[in-house]
C-alpha cells in the first residue's frame with residue numbers, strides 16, 4: 001500500500017490543555033487520489049484528528065502526545081501548518097472560517113500566497129477556482145461575511161485549493177447547509193478528485209451523503225476507530241447508522 | 250464667526266496628531282487583539298533615538314533610517330521574547346506583558362540616551378499662515394499632511410500588497426489564516442515594525458511640538474478617548490475620532506471653558522468618550538462582527 005499512500009496516521013493521541021483526551025489511538029490511511037470519509041457523531045474526535053494532521057491543534061492549545069503521522073512517506077507529526085500547506089496538505093476548517101471583512105476574491109487570493117506565485121500564476125489559479133465555482137465569480141467583489149452559507153463553504157474550499165494541494169482535509173462541509181447545496185458541494189469535491197487528482201479526507205456527521213461520494217470510510221466514536229471499510233459496504237450496514245452516527249441517516 | 254472657524258481648524262489639525270497616536274494602537278490591536286500599552290513608550294524611544302542621533306551629527310534622513318531600523322529590531326525582539334512565549338494566552342496576559350514592555354523600553358531609552366529634555370527642529374516653523382482671512386498654523390498643516398501621507402501609505406499596504414492582505418486575514422480569523430499557511434510570527438513582526446514606523450513619525454511631530462522628553466510617552470492618554478470614540482479596530486475610526494476629539498476640546502476650551510473657569514481641554518475628551526461609550530460601545534467605526542451563518 002505504501003507506494004500509493006499519501007497519508008498514514010498511526011495510533012495518534014490528541015490532548016487539549018494537557019488533560020482533555022480527545023483522540024486516543026486513531027489509525028487511518030488515505031490513498032493517493034482517494035476520497036476517504038471520517039464519520040462519527042458530534043464530539044467523536046473527527047475535527048481533532050484532522051487538526052492533528054494539519055498541525056492546527058497547536059493553535060487550540062492541543063498537542064499530539066502519541067503516535068505519528070506520515071505524509072508522502074515523511075514523518076510530519078507536529079510540523080507547523082505553513083510547512084504542510086506548502087507541501088500540499090491543506091485543511092478546510094469546520095464552520096468555514098472565511099475572512100468575513102475581505103471580499104470573496106481576496107479570500108481566494110490569500111489562499112494562494114503560500115507558494116509565492118507570480119501575478120500570472122495567481123491569476124491563472126484564481127480562474128481555475130472560478131471555473132469550478134462559477135458562483136464565486138459572480139460574488140467576487142462581495143464581502144465574504146455577507147455571502148450565503150453555501151457560498152462561504154465554496155470560498156473556504158476554493159481558498160484551500162488556491163494552494164494547489166495534493167490532500168485536502170475537509171471538515172463537515174455539509175454543516176448547516178440545505179440539502180441541494182450540500183449535494184452541489186459534494187459533486188464539486190468528486191469532480192476535483194476525478195479531474196485534478198486531489199485526495200480528500202473528509203469529516204462528516206452526515207454519513208449518507210459522505211458515503212455516496214467517498215471511496216472508503218472510517219467511523220469514530222469517543223476518539224477511537226470503531227469501524228472502517230469500503231464506502232458502499234459501510235453504507236449497506238444498518239448497524240453503523242444506528243450505533244455510531246446519531247440522528248443523521 | 251471667523252474666530253470660530255480658526256478654532257475649529259486649529260482643533261481639527263491638532264486632532265490629526267491624536268489620530269496618529271491612535272493608529273499605532275489600532276494596527277497592533279487588529280492583528281493580535283492586544284491593547285499595546287507600550288505604544289507610548291515606543292513613541293518616546295523613537296523620538297529620543299532620532300534626536301540623539303541628530304545631536305551627535307548624523308544627517309536628518311540617515312538618522313530617520315537608523316531609527317526606523319532600530320524600531321524594526323525592536324519589533325523582532327518583541328516577537329521573539331514577548332509574543333512567541335505568550336502565544337495562545339489570554340488578552341489580559343498579553344496586555345500585562347505590554348505594560349512590562351513599556352517600562353523596559355522607557356528604561357532602555359533612558360539608559361541609552363539619558364533623561365534630559367531635547368529640542369527637536371524639523372525645519373517647519375510654527376507660524377500662522379493666512380487663508381482667506383483665516384489664520385492657520387504652518388506646523389499644524391505640515392503635521393496633517395504628514396499624517397495624511399502616512400495613512401495613504403498604510404492603506405495601500407493593507408489593500409494592495411500580499412503582506413497587507415495576509416495581515417487583514419490574521420485580523421479577521423487567526424485560525425483560518427494559519428490554515429492557509431500564513432505564518433503568525435512573521436505577521437506580528439511586520440505589524441510591530443509598522444507600528445514602530447508610526448511611533449517614529451508620531452514622536453517626531455509631537456517631539457517638535459513639546460520637546461523630546463519623558464512626558465512624550467503620555468501622549469497615549471490623548472489616544473484613549475480617540476480610540477473609544479473611533480473604535481479600536483478601525484484606522485478610519487482613529488482618524489475621525491482624532492478629529493472629533495481635537496475639534497471639540499478646542500471649541501469647548503474657548504466657549505465652555507470661561508463659564509467654568511477653564512482648563513477643561515485635558516478632561517473634556519474623556520467626558521466625550523464616556524458619552525460615546527454609553528451610546529456606541531463599539532465606537533463609531535469599530536468592526537461589528539458580521540452576523541450571518
Ligand SMILES: Nc1ncnc2c1ncn2[C@@H]1O[C@H](COP(=O)(O)OP(=O)(O)O)[C@@H](O)[C@H]1O
Nearest residue numbers: 016020022041042043044045046047048049060
Ligand atoms: N479546543 C478544545 N479544547 C478542549 N477540548 C476540546 C477542544 N476541541 C475539542 N475538544 C474536545 O475533544 C472532543 C472531540 O471533539 P472534536 O474533535 O471537535 O469532535 P468532532 O469534530 O467529531 O465533533 C470533544 O469532547 C471536545 O469537547
Ligand SMILES: [Mg+2]
Nearest residue numbers: 046047094172
Ligand atoms: Mg468537528
